[in-house]
Amino acid sequence: MKEHPNIDFSQVYILVRLYEVNDDEDIVKDITYATNSQNPIDFRDLKSNDSIQILLETSAADLVNIFLHI
Numbered sequence: 001m002k003e004h005p006n007i008d009f010s011q012v013y014i015l016v017r018l019y020e021v022n023d024d025e026d027i028v029k030d031i032t033y034a035t036n037s038q039n040p041i042d043f044r045d046l047k048s049n050d051s052i053q054i055l056l057e058t059s060a061a062d063l064v065n066i067f068l069h070i
Contacts, residue, residue: 001009017035021027028049 001007019031021031
């Protein structure tokens with residue numbers, strides 16, 4: 001909306017589906033597989049949300065920030 005302030009978005013509807021789940025990663029993966037029938041989901045797609053991958057990403061970002069300030 002910020003990029004196109006001249007467009008009237010007042011009649012736009014967005015479908016949102018929310019799930020409240022516990023910390024069980026298996027249920028998150030099951031929901032992801034079950035609700036993405038239009039676009040095939042590969043195991044590699046799910047791996048990007050893995051806690052180790054997130055830690056690697058944030059650690060790499062921290063290293064980049066350190067080198068930028070040297």
